[in-house]
Amino acid sequence: MSKIATGKLIEIWPFFNCFLEVGIVYFNKKEPFKTLLLFYQIMTLCQPLKPKKRLGQVFLKNRYYLKKIIKELELKPKEVVIEIGPGTGSLTEVLVQAGAKVIAVEKDQKLVKLLKQRFKNYKNLNVIEADIRDFLNPNSKFPGCAGASTSRQILNSNYKLVGNIPYYLTSYLFRLLIDLEQKPKIIVLTVQKEVALRITAAPPKMNLLAVLVQTFFKPKIISFVSKNNFWPKPKVDSAIIKLTIKPKIFSSRKKKEKMIEIIKAGFAQPRKLLLNNLHKNLKIPKEKLKSIFQELKFKEDSRAQNLDISQWLVLTIKIENLD
Numbered sequence: 139m140s141k142i143a144t145g146k147l148i149e150i151w152p153f154f155n156c157f158l159e160v161g162i163v164y165f166n167k168k169e170p171f172k173t174l175l176l177f178y179q180i181m182t183l184c185q186p187l188k189p190k191k192r193l194g195q196v197f198l199k200n201r202y203y204l205k206k207i208i209k210e211l212e213l214k215p216k217e218v219v220i221e222i223g224p225g226t227g228s229l230t231e232v233l234v235q236a237g238a239k240v241i242a243v244e245k246d247q248k249l250v251k252l253l254k255q256r257f258k259n260y261k262n263l264n265v266i267e268a269d270i271r272d273f274l275n276p277n278s279k280f281p282g283c284a285g286a287s288t289s290r291q292i293l294n295s296n297y298k299l300v301g302n303i304p305y306y307l308t309s310y311l312f313r314l315l316i317d318l319e320q321k322p323k324i325i326v327l328t329v330q331k332e333v334a335l336r337i338t339a340a341p342p343k344m345n346l347l348a349v350l351v352q353t354f355f356k357p358k359i360i361s362f363v364s365k366n367n368f369w370p371k372p373k374v375d376s377a378i379i380k381l382t383i384k385p386k387i388f389s390s391r392k393k394k395e396k397m398i399e400i401i402k403a404g405f406a407q408p409r410k411l412l413l414n415n416l417h418k419n420l421k422i423p424k425e426k427l428k429s430i431f432q433e434l435k436f437k438e439d440s441r442a443q444n445l446d447i448s449q450w451l452v453l454t455i456k457i458e459n460l461d
Contacts, residue, residue, distance in 0.1 A: 198302055198328060200367040203378065204232050210326045210360050210380045211298055213238050216262075218292060220322070222270045222301025222311075227253050229300065234260045241266060241292060243273045271307070274314045293320055302328040302376075309347060312337075316354055316398075319391075325355070325381040334359050334377035344443045346405040350398065352447050355381035387451065397454040404442035404450075412440050422460065430456045 198204065207229065211219065215237035224230045224242040230253065233240045240263045244250050250267045257263050266273065273289045299322040303311060308329055315321060329337075338357050339348040351357055360378040365371055388394040403419035404412050413431060417424050431438055434452055436445075445453070 196302070196304075196368040196370060196372050198228060198363070198367060199369050200363075201228075201232075203328075203361065203363055203367060204229050206361055207300060207326050207328070207378060208232050208236055210378070211238075211300060211324055213298070218295060218297040220273075220292060220297055220299050222299070222303065222327075224253060224265075225249060225302070227256050229302070230257065230263065233300070234263050238262065240264070241297075243268050243270050245269045270301075271310060271314065274311075274318065276318075293318065295320070296323055298322050299325045300327070305330050305333070308333050312347065312351055316350055321354065321383050323383055326360070326378065327381075328363065328376050328378050331362060331375045331377045334379045337379065341446050342441075342444045344445065345408070346402065346442075349401050349405070349442075349445075349447065349450060351381070353384075353387075353397070353401075353450070355383055357381045393454075393458070396458060397450065400454050400457055401442075401450060404445075408442060410441070411438070412436075412442050412445070413438055415442065416457075420457070422457065426460060 213219070213233075213236050217238050219233055219238045219240050221230060221233060221240055221242045224244050226249065227242075230240060230242055234257065242253060242263060242265045244253060244265060244267060247267060250265055253265045257265070268289075274293070276290065276293060299315075315325070333347075336345055337348055337351050338359055339345060358380045360380050363376040363378060365373070365375050368376070388397070400416070400420065404415050406415050406419050413424065413427050416422060416427055428438065430436075430453070431440075434449070434456065436449070436453075
């Protein structure tokens with residue numbers, strides 16, 4: 139086989155494979171018309187289906203890691219799982235076969251058609267054409283009454299979240315998850331390795347994203363994943379991370395927002411002293427802040443990266459009591 143032919147086969151194989159097992163079933167049942175029709179659909183669907191760089195589309199092709207993801211989700215039959223960007227349906231297949239009730243949220247219209255064709259015989263799957271940023275945002279309106287209705291229903295119930303997350307979406311997604319009143323019980327995501335390391339950092343290497351995520355979730359790196367396990371091959375390695383929801387620590391939304399405001403103020407200029415950042419961004423007199431630092435036994439030359447979550451919590455309480 140020529141290099142060009144081999145390249146073309148590699149290019150369409152993830153999509154061709156979606157339909158292969160269904161075609162074999164039809165063939166075995168001696169239904170030649172359905173078999174031919176199906177493979178015609180393969181060719182028409184696969185031809186335009188190329189990963190879109192603007193959407194950060196890369197597909198995990200190694201089933202070893204798909205099984206790892208399923209294991210970490212701790213799935214029980216009929217549990218609701220929101221899948222972010224199912225793509226060609228490799229992970230979707232494992233989820234529906236595990237008996238989960240899967241809500242697959244896909245932005246790419248062509249992939250939505252492919253998924254609906256591939257999984258048309260599964261009653262425990264709902265494929266919704268939407269941007270996950272809209273789906274997870276209770277205040278957002280997106281096309282499709284059924285999708286909006288499903289979003290409201292799911293976000294007010296117990297559910298889990300899974301997906302392979304493109305880099306451009308990561309920070310925004312975590313902000314959405316932090317803002318949700320009803321958070322997922324368990325989240326398992328494939329993210330860039332660098333992002334996973336940032337999220338799971340500890341003092342003295344904390345950062346804004348790590349503090350915000352760790353305030354609400356307990357993050358853990360499950361496995362690093364080489365870039366060779368994706369199609370098309372990305373430039374960097376990835377990691378599978380698991381986030382388990384922590385017990386509620388805020389009695390009201392106002393208190394939660396206050397702590398987030400204080401954390402963001404502390405990290406406004408990470409290289410500067412925490413005391414100076416809080417003074418400048420929260421307009422609190424330095425003498426009052428020094429008194430709080432002394433009471434909490436914080437060093438005056440501390441930076442935001444030096445504090446752990448419990449220290450941010452007590453700091454928030456002390457600053458709130460100043461009002």
